Amino acid sequence: MTYIVWGQVPLPLVALWAAALAAVLFTRMAYALRLLSVEPADARPALSRMTGFAFANGAVTGASMPLFFHALSFEGQALLTMVLVCWSAGGVSTAAAHARAFYAFVGPTLVPAAAVWAMTGSLQNIILGVLILMFGLIQIFFVRDNERVVRESFSIRYDNARLMKALEAERQEAALARDRAEDANRAKSRFLAAASHDLRQPLHALSLYSAVLKLRATDPNTGEIAEQISKASSALTALVDSLLDISKLDAGAIHPELRPFDLRKFVERIGADFRPLAEQKGLAFSVETSDAEVLSDPVLLERVLRNLLDNAVKYTRDGSVRLVAAVHADHVRLAV
Template identity: 45%
Template sequence: MSIEDRFQIERLTLVLRHLRHAFGMSVMVASLMVAVFYFASGSVVSAVSALSGERIGIRTSAVSTTALLVWFFALLAVSGAQSWGARRALKKGFGAADVAPIRRQLVLSRCLEGTLWGALIWIGIDQHTSPGATALLMGLLASSNADSVAKYSNILGLYTGIMLPMTVLAVARFITIDDLYYQMMAGFSVLFVIAQYMQARTLGASINEAIRLRFENLDLVERLKTETREASAAREAAEQADEDKSRFLAAASHDLRQPVQALNLLLETLSWSEMDERQRRTLDSARAASASSSEMLNTLLDFSRLEAGVIEPQPRPFSLQRLLHKLEMELAPLADEKGLLYRTRDTEATVVSDPALLELILRNLVANAIRYTDRGGVLVACRRRGAGYLIEVYDTGIGIAPDQHRAIFREFHQLGNPERDRRKGLGLGLATAERLTTAMNHSLTLRSAPGRGSVFRLRVAGAERQATSSIRASAAPSSLPNLGQRRVLVIDDDETIRHAMRMLLTGWGCECRTAASLEEALDQDAAAPELILCDYRLRDGHNGAEAIASLRGRFGADIPALLVTGDTAPSRLREASASGIPLLHKPVAALALHQALMATLDGTSERG
């Protein structure tokens, strides 16, 4: 229902509430007037003779008792009908379509009531009427006028319906009486009614405005409630979608990491075999494809670790040049493949940051620049700004429109990749970079225009210059050291990974045994392992931390251990990190796995 409809219903309801109680007052007032005119009819009042100055008696006019009784019952009938109709309408209820007919009926009945009150003046008043009766009648009519102003002014037709005929009849009667007093009373009556009418208009407008404002406020409150409910539902839907997205990514990432982990291990084992040039090229292509898959999965992992809050920056002063050189050694080949020029401007800056996290930020920025540049090149530079430094990554790529400058930092948002080409990444690099920047209290800004390239500027704190050793590219070892018959227990519920891990560890000289679950590991009749390599998610709701604790209790020794997980769910990452056992993330590169095994067996591994 519209505000206007509710407004019309409410103002009529207000009038009907007054009318339903009007009958009792009409009975009392009409009875009083009948009694006054009846007892004043033909009575003698004292006066002073204008000729002799003596007090004389004057008989007042006689009033027809029949006329008084007819008037009395007619007034009660009209007033009673009004009160009954008002009660009936309020009890039955009415809609917007009923307002106009009810108002017309009320105006008509008010006109009849006003006519009856005017008729009383013709019945009871002439120039010989008792002055007291005349004064009482006029006082009651004035009071009735004031009462109508207060109760019925919000529907002005009801006020004028009773006052207009009553005033017209009263003025007509006073004018016809050959007495200056009554003729002056006629004029004052007109002025009084005009003044009351103006007051009724003002009061009625205020009442109607208050009613309308009330419904507008109620409507506004209702709209706000509706919008709040819709916003709450949208927020809950968005939160649910975000949770669903996180669960899906975690499940998909875990399931994808299992075969990729096995593939990496098997390819590493295969690389030890004798093969011709064609087979070696095929193996290199397979390892490159596997590395690409691992890179995308690790990008998801970085983002999940940020969501989980398990990344704790550990800032320290370090020389930036070593990091920039490392990035150039790793990423320049990607630029060379696209025919781009990759340049790093040498710097002597010493910055305060977490080296590993800063490397991840810059790696994402530089890789992103190479990915979206087809001609020209990429420049990485650093310059002093106040007490800190600006690390800048320039490219001559496609550029970014101003309305996309914020959007590109949203997860999975990519420019110019509608086909979702996996070679262009997942759209998480810049989102990860921005979150890491915030976590380390750095600032990351962008300046770019379509077709004119981009420059990302990372502001970091500076420190006093430190002496640095000469920078040399460290070549990967041609072979990995033998682990010397160390007993390693591998627990993983994936058979392919168990097989690949057994082959790899055996090739490194380990004595390896495997188990699919904690129960299977406990049932094995074998000597205590020297190292436990356990997947975090196991069967029957167990986890790797629980399995390692159980095995340590079984053998009564604090056996060195490593956790391996393909989970990227934030809650799982927090649980695994809280266990205090070194954690590796699938897919684990063979070199990284070997280094972790060596460090753990030598007692030099770090927590995390």
């Protein structure tokens, strides 16, 4: 701007205008720095003050047109107008987040320029003044849309932050509920593991009484009833044993006792117990094993295999059941 008017406008007038513009700009910068250092509790008064600074900046900037226009050549007038138009366009990016600040700036910047050109009386200059005003209106619409986009982006960001906070709270509540449930389940498992003897004792006594009743039965009907009681007691004992074993596993009360044993004898013995059950259902039963000595807990392993075979025989309607023990390098794969 100084380059344009240098030598054509009196120096005191240029200095006065430049001092006024510098005072507005430095005051606004100082206020903005203070806002950055101390965040206000309510942003609305700060926005109003920044809008006032924008108006003062636009008024001082726009005053250059009536102050300098008539002292300049036509080329200088055109260049001065171009600088003001570009200056106002630069405010689009700086005031996009708060459209009112741009409205306060662009009006006093471009209206004097349009008025000065129109007051020359030339039709061409009047059209130029109208074009300047239309350019300002286009910028206003553009800034309004930019403000809407900025506000929506901040709204989405805050909504996402609130959603993440709510999800985190729900996650913590779910984790707390899961921990409580796991604690309760472990407490239940520890209780059942500790009470296993007390739970098995009545069943064992019932089994003994049914056996005695069967031996001392005086007629066939009594013996049949005793036999049914014994079968029901055995089934109930097996079910309770399974439940207690699961509870012991959950409670960590079962510890494997590893020792070497013969794989073929182990597998064939278990297969021999289930072969009659399978044949009673009309199922083919086969055992495939290998000669090997393995290191494991035979008691726990046998219980696992018996559960698998029991389910296989129980839920297979037709076909066959196979028990396979295959040696692979340094381990054995058991499959039902």
